[in-house]
Amino acid sequence: MDFTIPDVNFISFAPEVILLLFATILLFVQSGSGRRGVCALLAFLALVSNILMTPFYWGKGIEGFGGLIIRDNFSIMCQTMIIVAVILVIVYSYQYLVFEEKNLGEYYTLLLTSVVGMNIMIASTNLMVIFMGMEILSMSLYVLVAFFKTVREGMEASIKYFLLGAFASAIFLLGISFFYGASGKTGLDAFVMFDATSKLTVPFFFVGISLIMVGLGFKIASVPFHMWAPDAYEGAPTSVASFLSVAPKIAGMAVIFRVGIEMSKYFPEVMLTIIAFMAVTSMIVGNFAAMRQSGLVRMLAYSGIAQVGYMMISLLAIPQGGGSALLFYLSIYVLMNMGAFGIAVLLSKKKDKRVQINDLKGLAGEHPVIAFTMAVFMLSLAGIPPTGGFFAKFYVFTHGIEAGYLWVVIIAVITTVASLYYYFRVIVFMYMTEEEAGILPKNIGINLFNFALIVAALLIIVLGVIPGSLLELAQQAVVF
Amino acid sequence: MGFYHFLSLGIILFAIGVVGFVIRNNTIVLLLSVELMLNSVNLIFVAFSRYLYGTEGQIYVFIIMTIAAAEVAVGLAIVVSIYRLFGTLDISKIKLLKG
Incomplete structure (x- = not known):
């Protein structure tokens, strides 16, 4: 076995390097009054510079680290989202963390490092590299969820x-080891050399793929592995949620898609059974559990589980x-779900206060614009025309x-x-009830x-x- | 002592880790169970690479050990904060969030 030094193509990794640079700078920003804007601005600059770089990468398919990092159109589109x-x-x-002046730099550092982790996850077809990205992402998020150290719900x-995340990564890792045992490789291109001459039997391989899917x-918080999601979203700072x-x-979803492409060429039935099961259970459990919730964030968490089910179709x-x-x-989901959570952030004034759906009562009377945006997000999540959510669902269903x-x-x-039922309940609460004065101040004016x-x-x-x-x-992005 | 001995040892250790994770309530023990699972995966990787393939699998072990150490660092930090806030490490007694 001859050893060649892989070609480290720096260009392929430049966006992540920029993010890490800004993340390091943010660590040195001392806490104090007036630093809120500085921190947010630095993180914003890092992300904008990343977005500005995307046209340069589009359509080129730049590879780095001997093919471990691949910037194809698919990964660029996911990263942009x-x-x-x-x-x-x-x-x-910027709006939400007004009452927390301490450790703001670290907050934004962790946000940026988690983006680095996700970029690595999306831009690789090697399971070991995907695992590394997943761990970078997860560890940043564990700390972000625990950002308010004195809030009991947040720490819980x-x-x-x-x-549960560490447990899941151990199972994912066992899956990789079985995959490696069956093929001798950890790259997803190992499927190509997979045939009857392989040293271990096919069952090994199937066990590996199943564990990776777990x-x-x-x-992605799909049923039956969803139980952490509502608790984590509710306890975490709302902006982190x-x-x-x-x-x-x-x-x-990007990683599942990459595994799915390879699997559908060689063993379609195994993968499709797992995905069909996860999709159906996610839709049923997510939607019916969301109906029983009174907390806004918890309701949105279950609705997110249901949305994952639709995506998996x-x-x-x-x-x-x-x-x-x-x-x-996914692109519509980013806008509508972030928007709906934005309303939750707007309504959560204190850091240990959970937003209830009741808090939305009479919002339309005092803040018609905000109520209108929330109505658009809810209609889109429900899939009502003329919103983007309708077309996204329609397109997914026709493909199914x-x-x-x-x-x-x-x-x-x-x-x-x-x-x-539960999406319209929010709209009804905003528009049809008048009695309670909202918890928002009368005049919030136009801000960012x-x-x-x-x-x-x-x-x-x-x-x-x-x-x-x-x-x-999107169609250009999935042509490989 | 052949390949299947090492493989079964790895799988049994992993199973012990899973069972420990499911039945125990102490947060530290849960962390230990996860560590046991990660290290049994190391053993499986080494067994595969020693008996079937090249040295690649043994290099993965270093990566996994590094990640496991980082994970424990984050985990213990959270556990310390949990103990300060709740005065207990029993995960079944920490249930402010319903569900």
């Missing part, structure tokens, strides 16, 4: 999230081009039917109808926060009316 989500998180945090959420199922509900799901149709449906759904999974789509439609919410709502409507350009991008 994550960066958009993190920019929204920074806007929320953190220990639960940490223990580990990823934890990260918004991040937690969007970004790791994008990264996890597109994975059933990978040979029929389900990847573009997945990317379209094309792939011959009519029964899954029928269940999805039924659960969508059921989900109207409102501006971000309005932009997100308008984007959702625009993408619902003219989805063509985004769809075209």
Whole structure:
């Protein structure tokens, strides 16, 4: 076995290096009054510089570290979604962390390092590298969830999230070891050399893939591995919860998609059975559990679990081009879920206060614009035209039917109808009740926060009316 | 002592870790169980690489050991804060969040 030094192509890794540089600088920002803006601005600069670099990478398929990092269009698109989500998180945090002056630099450092972890996860096809990225992401998030050290709910959420996350990564790792045992490689391209001459039997391989799917199922909070999600979201600082509900799901779905492409070429039935099971149970459990919730964040957590189920339908149709449906759904999901969590951040004034759905009572009377944006987010999550959520669901469902999974789509439609109940309850509370004065101050005026919410709502409507350009991008992104 | 001995030892250790994680309540013991699981995976990697393939698998062990150490560092920090706040490490007594 001859040893060659792999070609470390620095260009392929430049966005992560920039993020890490800014993360290091942020560690040196001392806490004190007036540093809130400095920290947020530095993190914002890092992310904007990353977004500005994407046109340069688009369509080139740059590889680095001897093929361990691949910047194809798919990874660029997923990374851009994550960066958009993190920019929204920074806007929320700037508003939300007013009462916490300590350790602000560390907060933004951890946000940036978790983005690095997700970028690595998305941009690799080697399971060991994916595992490294997953751990960088998870460890940053464990600490972020525990950011308010004195809030009991937050620490409880953190220990639960940490223990179950560590358990899941151990299972994921066992899956990698079985995969390695079956093929002698950890790259997903090991499927190519997989045939009857392989040293171990096929069952080994199937066990490996199943365990890997369990580990990823934890990260995207799909049923039956979802039990940490509602607790973690509710206990975490609300701005972190918004991040937690969007970004790791994008990264996890991207990895599942990459595994699914290879699997659908060689052993389609195994992968499809696992995905169909996870999709159906997620939709049923997520939607019906969300109905019983009185807390806004908890309701959104279960709704997120259901949304993962809808996304997974597109994975059933990978040979029929389900990847573009997945990317379209994810891009709309980033906007609508971040927006809905933004309202929760706006309503949570104290750090240990949980937002209830009742708190939304009479919001439309005093703050018509904010109520309107929340209504758009809810309608989009429910999948009502003319919002982007409708088109995303429609596109995913048509792909599911094309792939011959009519029964899954029928269940999805039924659960969508059921989900109207809890999404519309929020709208009814905002518009039909008048008595209680909202917990928001009378005049909040126009600030960055409102501006971000309005932009997100308008984007959702625009993408619902003219989805063509985004769809075209998504279709370009899944051509390998 | 052949390949299957080492493989079964690894799987049995992993199973012990899983059982410990499920039935115990002390947070420190849960952390130890996770560590046991990670290290049994190390053993499986070494067994595969020693008997079937090249040295690649033994290099993964170093990566996994590093990650395990980092994970314990984060975990113990959280555990210390938990003990300060709740005065107990029993995970079944820490249930402010319903569900």
